[in-house]
Amino acid sequence: xxxxxxxxxxxxxxxxxxxxxxxxxxxxxxxxxxxxxxxxxxxxxxxxxxxxxxxxxxxxxxxxxxxxxxxxxxxxxxxxxxxxxxxxxxxxxxxxxxxxxxxxxxxxxxxxxxxxxxxxxxxxxxxxxxxxxxxxxxxxxxxxxxxxxxxxxxxxxxxxxxxxxxxxxxxxxxxxxxxxxxxxxxxxxxxxxxxxxxxxxxxxxxxxxxxxxxxxxxxxxxxxxxxxxxxxxxxxxxxxxxxxxxxxxxxxxxxxxxxxxxxxxxxxxxxxxxxxxxxxxxxxxxxxxxxxxxxxxxxxxxxxxxxxxxxxxxxxxxxxxxxxxxxxxxxxxxxxxxxxxxxxxxxxxxxxxxxxxxxxxxxxxxxxxxxxxxxxxxxxxxxxxxxxxxxxxxxxxxxx
Amino acid sequence: xxxxxxxxxxxxxxxxxxxxxxxxxxxxxxxxxxxxxxxxxxxxxxxxxxxxxxxxxxxxxxxxxxxxxxxxxxxxxxxxxxxxxxxxxxxxxxxxxxxxxxxxxxxxxxxxxxxxxxxxxxxxxxxxxxxxxxxxxxxxxxxxxxxxxxxxxxxxxxxxxxxxxxxxxxxxxxxxxxxxxxxxxxxxxxxxxxxxxxxxxxxxxxxxxxxxxxxxxxxxxxxxxxxxxxxxxxxxxxxxxxxxxxxxxxxxxxxxxxxxxxxxxxxxxxxxxxxxxxxxxxxxxxxxxxxxxxxxxxxxxxxxxxxxxxxxxxxxxxxxxxxxxxxxxxxxxxxxxxxxxxxxxxxxxxxxxxxxxxxxxxxxxxxxxxxxxxxxxxxxxxxxxxxxxxxxxxxxxxxx
Numbered sequence: 001x002x003x004x005x006x007x008x009x010x011x012x013x014x015x016x017x018x019x020x021x022x023x024x025x026x027x028x029x030x031x032x033x034x035x036x037x038x039x040x041x042x043x044x045x046x047x048x049x050x051x052x053x054x055x056x057x058x059x060x061x062x063x064x065x066x067x068x069x070x071x072x073x074x075x076x077x078x079x080x081x082x083x084x085x086x087x088x089x090x091x092x093x094x095x096x097x098x099x100x101x102x103x104x105x106x107x108x109x110x111x112x113x114x115x116x117x118x119x120x121x122x123x124x125x126x127x128x129x130x131x132x133x134x135x136x137x138x139x140x141x142x143x144x145x146x147x148x149x150x151x152x153x154x155x156x157x158x159x160x161x162x163x164x165x166x167x168x169x170x171x172x173x174x175x176x177x178x179x180x181x182x183x184x185x186x187x188x189x190x191x192x193x194x195x196x197x198x199x200x201x202x203x204x205x206x207x208x209x210x211x212x213x214x215x216x217x218x219x220x221x222x223x224x225x226x227x228x229x230x231x232x233x234x235x236x237x238x239x240x241x242x243x244x245x246x247x248x249x250x251x252x253x254x255x256x257x258x259x260x261x262x263x264x265x266x267x268x269x270x271x272x273x274x275x276x277x278x279x280x281x282x283x284x285x286x287x288x289x290x291x292x293x294x295x296x297x298x299x300x301x302x303x304x305x306x307x308x309x310x311x312x313x314x315x316x317x318x319x320x321x322x323x324x325x326x327x328x329x330x331x332x333x334x335x336x337x338x339x340x341x342x343x344x345x346x347x348x349x350x351x352x353x354x355x356x357x358x359x360x361x362x363x364x365x366x367x368x369x370x371x372x373x374x375x376x377x378x379x380x381x382x383x384x385x386x387x388x389x390x391x392x393x394x395x396x397x398x399x400x
Numbered sequence: 401x402x403x404x405x406x407x408x409x410x411x412x413x414x415x416x417x418x419x420x421x422x423x424x425x426x427x428x429x430x431x432x433x434x435x436x437x438x439x440x441x442x443x444x445x446x447x448x449x450x451x452x453x454x455x456x457x458x459x460x461x462x463x464x465x466x467x468x469x470x471x472x473x474x475x476x477x478x479x480x481x482x483x484x485x486x487x488x489x490x491x492x493x494x495x496x497x498x499x500x501x502x503x504x505x506x507x508x509x510x511x512x513x514x515x516x517x518x519x520x521x522x523x524x525x526x527x528x529x530x531x532x533x534x535x536x537x538x539x540x541x542x543x544x545x546x547x548x549x550x551x552x553x554x555x556x557x558x559x560x561x562x563x564x565x566x567x568x569x570x571x572x573x574x575x576x577x578x579x580x581x582x583x584x585x586x587x588x589x590x591x592x593x594x595x596x597x598x599x600x601x602x603x604x605x606x607x608x609x610x611x612x613x614x615x616x617x618x619x620x621x622x623x624x625x626x627x628x629x630x631x632x633x634x635x636x637x638x639x640x641x642x643x644x645x646x647x648x649x650x651x652x653x654x655x656x657x658x659x660x661x662x663x664x665x666x667x668x669x670x671x672x673x674x675x676x677x678x679x680x681x682x683x684x685x686x687x688x689x690x691x692x693x694x695x696x697x698x699x700x701x702x703x704x705x706x707x708x709x710x711x712x713x714x715x716x717x718x719x720x721x722x723x724x725x726x727x728x729x730x731x732x733x734x735x736x737x738x739x740x741x742x743x744x745x746x747x748x749x750x751x752x753x754x755x756x757x758x759x760x761x762x763x764x765x766x767x768x769x770x771x772x773x774x775x776x777x778x779x780x781x782x783x784x785x786x787x788x789x790x791x792x793x794x795x796x797x798x799x800x
Contacts, residue, residue, distance in 0.1 A: 019685050023543060029723065030542040124540070130686040132540030139539075140524070140532030142430040143423060143706040268692060271671050285419050285703040286530045286694065292668060293689035303685040306543040323429065 002031070002313050005039040005062040007084060008075035009046060009055070012098050012125070015302030016072060016309075017051055027306060031313040038068055041075075063087050070312050072305060073097040082106050089113045089121065094316070096308035098125035098301055104199035104215045107206060108326040115319050122308035122320070127153065127200045128277050130300025131293035135307070137207050137281070138322060144283025146208040148248040153200040155275035155295040156184045156191035157223050157243045161260075162273040165240055170228050183275060193222035194243060194258040201245030204279070205256055207322070209249065211329035213256060219334040221259040230395055232364055233342065233372050234262050240270055241397065253332050262342055263400045268292075335381040340399040344372045349392035356386050374399055402431070402713050403438040405462040407484060408475035409446060409455070412498050412525070415702030416472060416709075417451055427706060431713040438468055441475075463487050470712050472705060473497040482506050489513045489521065494716070496708035498525035498701055504599035504615045507606060508726040515719045522708035522720070527553065527600045528677050530700025531693035535707070537607050537681070538722060544683025546608040548648040553600040555675035555696040556584045556591035557623050557643045561660075562673040565640055570628045583675060593622035594643060594658040601645030604679070605656055607722070609649065611729035613656060619734040621659040630795055632764055633742065633772050634662050640670055641797065653732050662742055663800045668692075735781040740799035744772045749792035756786050774799055 006013050020027060020035055028034050039062050040051045062068055063084070071088040073095055075081050081102045085095050089110065097103065103110075103126045114121035124134045128151070137146070152158050156178060163174045175192065178184035190196045195215075202215035223243050234241050239262040247256040263270055268290045272278035277295025282288050294300035311320065340359065345352040347369050353361060360374040375383070387393060406413050417437055420427060428434050439462050440451045462468055463484070471488040473495055475481050481502045485495045489510065497503065502510075503526045514521035524534045528551070537546070552558050556578060563574045575592065578584035590596045595615075602615035623643050634641050639662040647656040663670055668690045672678035677695025682688050694700035711720065740759065745752045747769050753761060760774040775783065787793060 019543060023545060023685065026545055027543055030721075032721075131689060132536045135540050136532045136536055139711070140535050140704070140707045142710060143419060143427055143703045145423060145426055268671055271668055283703065285423065285699040287697075287700055289531060289691070289693035291689070291691060294687050297687075299685040300687055303543045303683065304540070307540050310542060311539070321430075321432070 001034045001036050002069050003036050003038040003067045004070040004072055004309060005041065005068050006037055006072045006074065007041045008073070009040050009042040009044070009051065010074070010076070011298050012074040012301050012305065013040065013042070015298035016074060016305050019299060019302040019306050027310065031310045033313065035309060035313065038065070059084055063091055063093070068093055069316060070309060071095045072309065073099055073102070074305065075099070076101065078102055078105055085110055085121070086113065089117055089119055092117065092119065094120040094312040096122040096305060096312060098123070098305050100126040100196065100199045100203060104202050107203065108212050108324050111322050111324050112326070115321070118317050118319050120312050120315055120320055122311060124308050125301050125304035127203050128279055128291065128293070129155070129295040129297060130303050131277060131279065131291050131295065132304070132307070133204070133279050133291050134207065136291065137204070141281060141283055141286065144286050146281050146283050147250070148282035149201070149204050149208065149246070149279065150269065151201065151204070151245045151279035152242050152269055152272045152277050153197040153245045153279070153295065154191055154243060155277060156188065157197070158272065158277070159183050159275045160192070161223060161226065161241055161243065164226070164228060164231050165234070168228055168231065171224065171226055192224055194220040197243060197245040197258045201247055201256060201258060205247040205254070205329070206324045209254060209329050210323040211325050211327045213247070213329045213331070217331050219257045219259070223260050225395060226260055226397070227395065229367060230344070230397060233344070233362060236362055236364065237262065237360070237374070239264050239399070242269060242272070244269070254329055255332050255337050257334065257337060259398055261398045261400050267400065335384065336379055338377055338379045340377050341375045341383055342372060342397045342399050343375070343387070344370055344394040346370055346392035346394065349390070352390065370394060401434045401436050402469050403436050403467045404470040404472055404709060405439040405441065405468050406437055406472045406474065407441045408473070409440050409442040409444070409451065410474070410476070411698050412474040412701050412705065413440065413442070415698035416474060416705050419699060419702040419706050427710065431710045433713065435709060435713065438465070459484055463491055463493070468493055469716060470709060471495045472709065473499055473502070474705065475499070476501065478502055478505055485510060485521070486513065489517055489519055492517065492519065494520040494712040496522040496705060496712060498523070498705050500526040500596070500599045500603060504602045507603065508612050508724050511722050511724050512726070515721070518717050518719050520712050520715055520720055522711060524708050525701045525704035527603050528679055528691065528693070529555070529695040529697060530703050531677060531679065531691050531695065532704070532707070533604070533679050533691050534607065536691065537604070541681060541683055541686065544686050546681050546683050547650070548682035549601070549604050549608065549646070549679065550669065551601065551604070551645045551679035552642050552669055552672045552677050553597040553645045553679070553695065554591055554643060555677060556588065557597070558672065558677070559583050559675045560592070561623060561626065561641055561643065564626070564628060564631050565634070568628055568631065571624065571626055592624055594620040597643060597645040597658045601647055601656060601658060605647040605654070605729070606724045609654060609729050610723040611725050611727045613647070613729045613731070617731050619657045619659070623660050625795060626660055626797070627795065629767060630744070630797060633744070633762060636762055636764065637662060637760070637774070639664050642669060642672070644669070654729055655732050655737050657734065657737065659798055661798045661800050667800065735784065736779055738777055738779045740777050741775045741783055742772060742797045742799050743775070744770055744794040746770055746792035746794065749790070752790065770794060
């Protein structure tokens with residue numbers, strides 16, 4: 001029997017406890033032994049709950065108990081999560097986490113510490129919720145040089161964009177609906193401004209490049225400026241608008257960004273709607289693959305956390321190698337990226353029709369006061385030069 | 401340095417040699433040491449090829465060489481592949497294979513033998529080509545009880561069905577095109593009659609149930625009877641026709657089949673076109689996931705084979721547990737399965753309009769001599785009773 005401690009009894013923590021209980025037999029079969037939740041750490045009390053007798057408020061009880069082999073950090077946030085995880089590793093306990101903020105910020109340090117101590121620091125649930133993505137990248141796609149990842153990595157924004165597309169509602173209305181359903185938080189900044197997706201693409205990028213991609217350096221644009229009118233144009237173009245986290249490596253030059261894109265029917269990610277996530281990878285041997293599933297939610301995320309626990313039970317004092325060095329990966333300047341651009345313009349401004357080489361010119365019957373163009377592919381520098389000083393632009397969205 | 405031997409220098413064998421060479425550094429990094437192809441076994445000679453000096457015609461040279469730690473079986477067929485693999489395991493060598501015929505027929509025996517000898521018998525490439533699916537099922541989805549798998553598992557038939565859908569061509573024309581492009585073999589039986597897909601769904605089913613699903617017991621229908629007229633109806637219904645391998649477990653009752661289905665836009669598999677494969681799983685915690693990628697092809701398949709080689713290098717004399725017992729899984733009788741049915745009928749036969757509870761009744765302008773119905777969901781037994789003795793039926797296809 002292996003004793004574990006769960007830090008945090010919120011949505012994911014309670015999901016982990018529930019998953020271990022519900023699928024006890026299956027999990028024991030794969031882990032080779034029983035997994036026992038010895039402690040749950042939370043500041044709150046949960047009288048009458050099944051973990052009442054396991055609840056502790058003081059982390060020292062856990063970290064100083066030699067019977068605890070694995071610490072499951074599902075508190076979220078970077079402090080005190082970072083201090084708790086570090087102390088656990090220093091005291092000979094493996095750690096797994098669903099905490100993308102922790103992993104994006106302290107990944108290389110905690111991975112190195114786990115390696116040094118012949119322990120493990122695993123984080124499958126930190127990207128893509130329940131979707132197996134980190135383990136496949138490390139252990140299946142490890143034959144390939146992965147040049148490119150594009151992902152719908154945030155369920156909240158995907159829910160909002162899907163509803164806006166399907167129902168013609170405004171961003172503000174839809175955000176309220178998402179908040180009422182519990183899909184968006186009262187302060188939705190981390191999701192709607194793209195910071196959550198930026199952390200996730202930073203984690204995936206770091207794993208494929210082996211060097212540290214700093215999420216702070218990723219050019220990040222959220223979905224606050226996407227309107228119901230943009231959605232009408234997207235439909236007219238046969239496209240949907242999705243918030244994409246992107247990284248690509250061309251001859252050693254690394255590009256990364258988070259931004260809304262109009263994507264075409266022919267892309268697999270076009271189908272990824274509601275709170276679901278999807279992650280496309282491109283390898284030099286394997287070509288394109290796509291991983292799809294629940295990007296968030298109590299039990300899907302718990303399932304990914306428990307898959308890490310099983311791995312750690314099977315590798316108790318054997319480090320599973322993860323190459324993610326502290327050495328910074330240098331990102332190319334955003335102005336050197338390239339894209340096609342969708343631009344909405346006041347009708348009175350005729351000149352945008354000739355400012356660029358354009359692929360398409362559109363008007364919507366019920367919006368006679370404006371038109372839109374889709375440009376050919378060009379760099380951001382070229383595009384920015386072309387729109388410099390121009391007024392009358394209503395919105396700009398990248399096009400795939 | 402680890403020495404391996406590659407059995408068979410056909411498409412996949414030469415792909416494995418090429419992958420090991422092209423991505424040498426990446427692979428060494430993950431495997432922790434260099435992987436050296438010491439021998440290639442083939443009956444043919446390949447004068448001037450890079451493996452000329454490694455070529456042997458006699459398997460005894462390989463299996464009796466104590467320096468060879470891993471044997472890569474990519475010959476195809478069951479004999480002598482089975483005898484070669486068994487002897488390799490008996491003589492202390494781990495084996496990996498891309499050979500679904502071998503795995504579907506002898507999986508439990510070879511897995512047990514590898515376990516007994518503290519070796520490994522791995523077969524990631526046997527299902528879904530380059531798509532990571534077997535390792536994710538064994539090591540990521542291992543927390544879940546997987547109730548359901550549906551897959552587009554055969555690239556050849558998916559190519560044919562995609563072309564028929566897009567170009568309005570007949571089955572016979574499109575098969576010839578696929579043969580000319582090298583996507584279908586001169587004798588296309590294994591692909592077009594669904595036997596290849598049956599072996600693959602048998603492998604996946606055995607892995608999720610832990611017991612042996614015999615591919616011979618899976619009700620299997622291919623795509624030979626799908627016509628260009630069926631495709632017109634599919635389009636009119638907003639659906640595509642796909643050959644699906646399906647297994648599901650409802651309260652311990654196991655159903656499995658391979659058959660063409662009309663599937664709706666809302667399914668992720670609707671998007672899986674050309675030679676690509678897609679595999680959907682449903683777990684009790686995780687919900688739906690989908691894995692998409694190249695289901696065949698030299699380098700994608702080789703990438704999956706090499707991911708197994710890396711795993712075996714890292715677990716040289718440590719068995720990676722795979723639960724797939726020889727105990728047979730009992731499949732429920734096909735007549736107890738259920739589906740909606742698309743039925744095309746001669747116009748003169750009015751009675752089919754009332755023989756079933758139907759969801760839809762369709763006619764095509766350019767085919768006035770017939771009509772089609774889509775029934776409500778019912779068991780095969782109920783459906784078969786309803787059509788018993790009726791003539792004038794032109795085709796029947798399941799509907800999802």
